[in-house]
Amino acid sequence: MAKNNKNLYDLLVDWRDDRARKENIPESKKYFIFPNSTLKNIAELGPKTAEELIKIKGIGSKKLLQYGNEILSITKDSIIEDFKQPEETMLFSEKRAENNVLSISQLNNRIKQVLNDSFNSGLWIHGELYRYELDVLKADARPYGQVYFELVEQDSATKERKATISAMIWGEERIRINEKLMSLTSGLVLKDGLHIKVKCNVDFYPPQGRVQIRITDIDPEYTIGKMALEKKLILEKLKKSGLLEKNKKIQIPLVPLKIGLITSVGSAAYNDFVDELKKSKYSFSVFVCDARMQGADLETEVRNSIYTLNKQDIDVIAIVRGGGSASDLMGFDKEGVAVAIAKSEKPVLTGIGHQIDRTIADEVSNQSFKTPTATAQFIVEKVHNFEIDYEEIFENILENQKQILINELERLKNISKQVKSATLMFTSKLEGDISQLNEKLKWNIKRIFDNSYRKLEELDRFINSKNPVNILKLGFGLVYGENNKIIKSIKNVIINTDIKVELRDGKLIGSVKSKDVL
Template structure:
């Protein structure tokens, strides 16, 4: 069986071969020679982590322009090197933390154990961070101005009595306590609806902007209030974020800010309807607004009362004058009426007396006439008696008592001629002792009798 032949004659041209440890040492040597005095590096802090020993570790990250790729450098900020740099950073009103753009100084070290290049940080440039924050802030403001949103919230209508407040704050914080204390101290009937949010850290921007948008849409809110306590300038950077600025600019309700900074002014302050220095000042401004309205109402009420009193006095005097005039006129009218009544009473008495006299004369004439007519009355009485006798003889009741009857049709009319009845008609015959109902079987018409003259009465 044949064996495979290997050509192991490698010509490396004299290039040395390093072990991993040797290569690590060579890299560190090259770094020390090239960056013997240290190096300044700028980027954004990501992955911030503080160990129990006080050491701080994070990555400096930069997004490469055009390609969008990320470049990352590991940074170690040991506890023993932190005192001076952190004090300078703090005096500038800044605080190291996640998302901050920084320019840091240190020495490069390649750790062969992990194969990682690390910058051992020993200093920091606060001016760079302040400039970066200012650039970010100016960029946000520039975009708001270009979109016509920079002063949009200041065009909102502010209620003259802003009692219904939507408060965006960290409940339990000193800022919240100060705000509530000032509101309660006013004794006005404020109604607070609070959104408990984070005001710093990764979730702060999302929570604050979301709460502002929610309150800005509600019709039962007069003013949206955004407050937080004091802190480092970098912590205030949360309120430089474009998302919060846009939420304020697009709110349909005026936004008041009280972010706890006496000197620095955030983008949120710049676009808000009104920016106050502290939560207490923010509450005081709202209280003052309500107090002004209350004072104006009281003043108007005093004016109304004063004018009402003056009008009442004037009208009372006028009523007194009119009443006096009416009294005089009424007395005069009564006097004139009494005179006319007396005059007309006399005329009535005279007329009555003449009428009585005339009636007495007529009565005397009538009495004399009655005295002359007894004989004529006797004749008339005898005539009436004769007519009464004839009428009694012609009464149907008396006639039927002598054997006569009266027959009526269904309509109640007396039947005087056989021609008006027909077979099947129902007839009612009345006798002196009662009535009888019959139905017609047939009719027969007789020759007309000679008319008989009735005797003269």
């Protein structure tokens, strides 16, 4: 290689290494900008125009757009070329601006130079990640694993967006930053909605006139502090409004067999929860609301699910999800979720699946658990405890009943003894009374009989006194008419009729000749 070419090659190597440092490309990956072989080709050919540069092996349209101006500025004493766009590639224009009138590409290149000079050492900014999760899915298909997204600034009161800037991060930097976050937090990773403070370089892409920041480092303590502050403010607001303890005051039914479940249907959390209920053999009824358990839609879907379940005939609401990073749980620190739980008319249980951190949803719920399985176990245990209590009560009833029967039997035995003793006393007394009564009865009977005999004798005497035979013995007689009927009155006697007179010792027969009425 000629001496001039060697000097140019050294300049190109220095430029590439410096460019790699500015882009935070690792030393081992700086050859992704240009390998040494391509730099040697450039040094040997010394291109002065874009047409010449793109013909060199290893230079494509993408590299030309990205680094063409800088390379040509080295190869031709820093003359900045304009870009043109032929049919398939974009090329630099060789025409200079006339009369101080700049072309768009010249203007953009100057803007780029000003930005590079102003922010050559990088700067720290803070904002909220936006559209990150959507683009990170495409990162593996890109050569350097880079992710394109936005950093936004919101008004703290109205939540309206005040400013936005495009951002990107190289794959290796993304891995390093996530590892840095996770090492200092409970599994926190880059995620939409995360407030971050990052170090970045300001890039300007002349072909599109677009400003973009390239993130190179992060301050995890800022993110942790920001999250803690927001969480503290929401908790204080809930406490001041009386919502922090509101759901805790709702009594969980003794037998919570009707359950409202909020989770992602088909997820591990769903299966763990339902399987635990099935193993219990109790007749649980589960009303499921399918909801996102992470991401931007979590707050809306969980809140709406709580409102829906409050209209159903259920005993308790369970919100469960499987394990995940702290970033995955950010939605459960949202005020909307917390307010919906607090205002729920049904007791709300949370099993969000994080072993270390407690979310605001955990703080405001009736009871919180580490896993979906633990949440289901609590419900099963609640029913099981009622069953045990019921059996104990039933056993106590049986035991008390048995004791009552024993006591009553003993009491009956005592009563029986008392009755027997009283009966003996009564019998003895009764025998005495009967004996006395018998004597009285005998005396009374004798007296009655004596009186009766006397009265009979008197009656007999009276009857005898009235007996016609005895009357006849006294000298009286009985007069009979024609039909042998006793004549009691003279009125019953007819003159010239036959009569018969019965005397004590015989009968007289005669005829009535006349009557003498008294």
